[in-house]
Amino acid sequence: MNFPYKLKNACGERNGVLDCGSLLPLSIGWPPFQKRQRPGALQNLAAIRLVICFLALALAPLAKAQQTPHIAYVYPAGGRQGAACSVVIGGQFLSGVTNFALLMDGDLARAKIIAYNRPLKPQEQQALKEELAKFQERRKNGEQLTQTDLARVDGIKRALTQFGRRPANPAISEFMTLQLTLATNAAPGDHEIRVRTPGGLSNPLKFCVGLLPETSKLDWKAVPKDRGSTDPAMPQPAEATVRPPVTINGQIAPAGADRYHFWAQRGRQIIIVVEARRLIPYLADAVPGWFEAALTIYDSKGNEVASAERYRFHPDPVIHFEVPHDGTYTVEIHDSLFRGREDFVYRLTIGELPFVTDIFPLGGPAGEKSTVQLTGWNLPIHTLTLDNTGRAPGIYPVSVTQDGRPSNPMPFAVDTLLECREQEPNNSPESAQSVVLPVIINGRIDEPGDEDVFRFEGRAGEQIVAEVLARRLDSPLDSTLKLTDAAGKQLAFNDDYDDKGSGLETDHADSYLTATLPADGNYFLRIADAQHQGGPDYAYRLRISEPRPDFALRVVPSGLNVRAGLSVPVTVYALRKDGFTNAIDLRLKNAPAGFSLSGARIPANQEKAQFTLKAPPQAGNEMMPLSLEGSAEIAGQIVVHPAVPAEDMMQAFAYRHLVPARELEVAVADNPRPFASNAIKILSATPVKIPAGGTARVRVATPSNAFATRFDLELNSAPAGISIQGVSPVDGGVEIVLECADSKTPSVTAGNLIVNVLPKIAPAAPATPQPKIQRRNPVGTLPAIPFVVVAK
Numbered sequence: 001m002n003f004p005y006k007l008k009n010a011c012g013e014r015n016g017v018l019d020c021g022s023l024l025p026l027s028i029g030w031p032p033f034q035k036r037q038r039p040g041a042l043q044n045l046a047a048i049r050l051v052i053c054f055l056a057l058a059l060a061p062l063a064k065a066q067q068t069p070h071i072a073y074v075y076p077a078g079g080r081q082g083a084a085c086s087v088v089i090g091g092q093f094l095s096g097v098t099n100f101a102l103l104m105d106g107d108l109a110r111a112k113i114i115a116y117n118r119p120l121k122p123q124e125q126q127a128l129k130e131e132l133a134k135f136q137e138r139r140k141n142g143e144q145l146t147q148t149d150l151a152r153v154d155g156i157k158r159a160l161t162q163f164g165r166r167p168a169n170p171a172i173s174e175f176m177t178l179q180l181t182l183a184t185n186a187a188p189g190d191h192e193i194r195v196r197t198p199g200g201l202s203n204p205l206k207f208c209v210g211l212l213p214e215t216s217k218l219d220w221k222a223v224p225k226d227r228g229s230t231d232p233a234m235p236q237p238a239e240a241t242v243r244p245p246v247t248i249n250g251q252i253a254p255a256g257a258d259r260y261h262f263w264a265q266r267g268r269q270i271i272i273v274v275e276a277r278r279l280i281p282y283l284a285d286a287v288p289g290w291f292e293a294a295l296t297i298y299d300s301k302g303n304e305v306a307s308a309e310r311y312r313f314h315p316d317p318v319i320h321f322e323v324p325h326d327g328t329y330t331v332e333i334h335d336s337l338f339r340g341r342e343d344f345v346y347r348l349t350i351g352e353l354p355f356v357t358d359i360f361p362l363g364g365p366a367g368e369k370s371t372v373q374l375t376g377w378n379l380p381i382h383t384l385t386l387d388n389t390g391r392a393p394g395i396y397p398v399s400v401t402q403d404g405r406p407s408n409p410m411p412f413a414v415d416t417l418l419e420c421r422e423q424e425p426n427n428s429p430e431s432a433q434s435v436v437l438p439v440i441i442n443g444r445i446d447e448p449g450d451e452d453v454f455r456f457e458g459r460a461g462e463q464i465v466a467e468v469l470a471r472r473l474d475s476p477l478d479s480t481l482k483l484t485d486a487a488g489k490q491l492a493f494n495d496d497y498d499d500k501g502s503g504l505e506t507d508h509a510d511s512y513l514t515a516t517l518p519a520d521g522n523y524f525l526r527i528a529d530a531q532h533q534g535g536p537d538y539a540y541r542l543r544i545s546e547p548r549p550d551f552a553l554r555v556v557p558s559g560l561n562v563r564a565g566l567s568v569p570v571t572v573y574a575l576r577k578d579g580f581t582n583a584i585d586l587r588l589k590n591a592p593a594g595f596s597l598s599g600a601r602i603p604a605n606q607e608k609a610q611f612t613l614k615a616p617p618q619a620g621n622e623m624m625p626l627s628l629e630g631s632a633e634i635a636g637q638i639v640v641h642p643a644v645p646a647e648d649m650m651q652a653f654a655y656r657h658l659v660p661a662r663e664l665e666v667a668v669a670d671n672p673r674p675f676a677s678n679a680i681k682i683l684s685a686t687p688v689k690i691p692a693g694g695t696a697r698v699r700v701a702t703p704s705n706a707f708a709t710r711f712d713l714e715l716n717s718a719p720a721g722i723s724i725q726g727v728s729p730v731d732g733g734v735e736i737v738l739e740c741a742d743s744k745t746p747s748v749t750a751g752n753l754i755v756n757v758l759p760k761i762a763p764a765a766p767a768t769p770q771p772k773i774q775r776r777n778p779v780g781t782l783p784a785i786p787f788v789v790v791a792k
Contacts, residue, residue, distance in 0.1 A: 078208030245351025599784025
């Protein structure tokens with residue numbers, strides 16, 4: 001999508017020095033916006049994207065290979081439907097932004113880049129200091145500075161103050177400021193922001209659209225510290241008075257605490273909700289690996305009224321309190337460990353708002369209607385009928401609306417098995433509730449120390465699966481499961497089961513067990529809380545059935561960057577369920593012309609596969625959505641599931657999580673290299689058979705016989721023990737010698753080998769000193785090479 005534009009007052013670098021000058025904004029004029037139509041079935045997606053193309057902010061010569069941009073935070077992390085807001089995107093390698101995208105159900109009305117900022121280099125700081133010294137010398141000599149001179153002095157001082165210090169983390173050292181105006185039809189809820197630079201497409205980050213009035217603190221680094229305003233529509237200082245209902249956007253500085261004063265009437269049911277960890281799920285370099293917010297409410301005399309550091313097992317706290325008397329109250333927010341920096345971003349909502357604490361049951365059968373009981377605060381109703389007709393098995397959000405304001409969503413599970421309700425008393429084998437398998441039981445651990453016991457008949461050799469859905473459905477239950485025979489002998493037990501498909505969970509408290517029954521007879525299954533807690537909110541869904549083999553897929557990363565006509569590696573994780581082991585074939589669904597996959601298959605018994613995606617020969621100005629799906633044979637039937645886009649995120653230096661994203665996006669850039677992958681083909685038969693302790697040869701067709709002298713080939717994330725022993729030119733291409741070493745037999749004996757193409761480094765002349773090691777970025781990737789390790 002190409003837009004005409006006009007440039008006004010652009011800032012940049014002059015002679016290698018950042019020109020902050022008068023800090024005038026970059027303005028771009030836009031024509032009317034239109035919804036973007038997607039080809040084929042993509043037109044039916046609910047998420048309509050408007051991609052807004054911006055003029056490149058070329059603040060530095062692109063002498064070296066571009067780094068892929070990374071977004072670390074968005075501040076504020078949301079805005080009000082139909083309103084304008086100034087947004088700071090902080091991260092790394094943001095220079096030269098060419099595209100900005102907000103993925104949302106509706107249109108983004110307008111956007112304008114205001115500024116791009118980065119830390120000053122030492123030589124830039126020195127140049128600015130010398131320039132400032134000259135202005136000071138002129139003043140000392142009695143010279144009257146002009147308004148232009150004074151503006152320049154002010155700009156230099158701000159640049160040295162804000163960008164003259166080394167950032168705490170390079171990953172948040174750069175930031176761009178833009179002005180967004182959200183359309184009146186922008187759907188309330190969570191959306192995603194990405195940016196594109198010459199280095200590629202960034203990761204996505206959450207951006208929320210709300211319905212309440214919003215206000216924001218001053219951006220911590222991008223705005224002068226002495227700036228303030230009494231206008232509630234303008235950014236507010238760290239201590240301010242607000243009028244509920246309101247959503248406040250803020251950032252926490254190291255050892256910082258923000259306070260907001262509001263007036264409330266006696267008897268009002270005030271809800272205070274924090275969104276912090278919800279906005280940025282994981283911080284790679286923080287312990288714990290997120291902003292751990294703490295809330296405290298004080299009355300006008302400074303007495304503590306309420307406090308919270310968490311809401312049940314969620315890091316983001318929620319407070320409900322009934323106002324004891326008319327007056328002014330203060331809510332204080334800080335990190336529980338008093339950490340803080342730019343990416344400690346929060347959204348704090350205050351008001352007499354609807355909030356659902358619990359629903360029961362936690363799910364219902366597909367194709368039928370379900371009546372759900374609602375518990376919470378300020379709810380307009382306490383019973384809701386859900387129509388599951390036409391719903392596939394899965395988890396769906398449930399919410400209610402009060403005075404046009406939606407409550408928080410609660411998860412509701414839909415399944416195809418028969419369901420029943422738990423019936424008390426059922427606390428012992430003698431009073432156990434009889435059930436017929438397969439079944440899903442909706443129940444509660446009613447009080448501390450309670451346990452529910454279910455009896456079923458089994459046959460010798462029969463396989464049984466028992467699975468709890470509770471914590472994954474927002475129940476505080478930390479379940480345990482114990483299977484016994486009629487004599488009380490324990491056959492299986494489970495406390496916690498790690499579900500890799502729940503990328504936002506760090507405390508996997510749901511239980512899962514499997515067992516083969518030893519004889520015909522009665523069996524007993526007990527469910528309890530591991531902490532001996534209980535209550536009306538400790539609900540669960542307990543599935544007892546034969547194994548139901550199935551799978552889910554996660555594709556990583558959710559943003560792909562590829563040169564036109566070349567290939568890029570893609571990883572898909574298989575989340576296998578109930579003993580499913582079969583191979584899974586992957587394919588593109590309704591992809592634009594020119595895209596294709598190589599090696600797109602997850603071998604049997606493997607949890608992931610890396611393969612390649614080839615781009616069309618023409619570059620594009622837009623980010624394009626792609627859809628992947630996988631198919632496998634289960635019980636004689638072909639089952640197809642979508643591959644959910646995800647980001648592989650690190651938490652607290654060590655743990656990794658697959659966090660779902662809204663869409664799989666691809667950016668196709670120009671190909672400046674003198675070869676195209678149309679001419680690159682794997683000529684050898686595949687899968688290539690590599691003998692354990694031996695070698696195998698693979699012939700690859702290349703554009704020219706000089707390919708081997710101009711480029712190096714390097715394996716990308718190959719299984720341990722497999723390596724490239726050598727590459728030699730042959731007629732029409734190259735020959736790769738693959739080796740499987742005896743001492744490093746790979747744990748993975750089948751799959752794909754991904755080979756990156758890197759430019760060769762010219763050797764230094766004999767008389768010259770050895771140059772420093774140069775970083776080389778791949779210029780392309782060969783089509784995936786399927787392989788299998790065989791006995792020698």
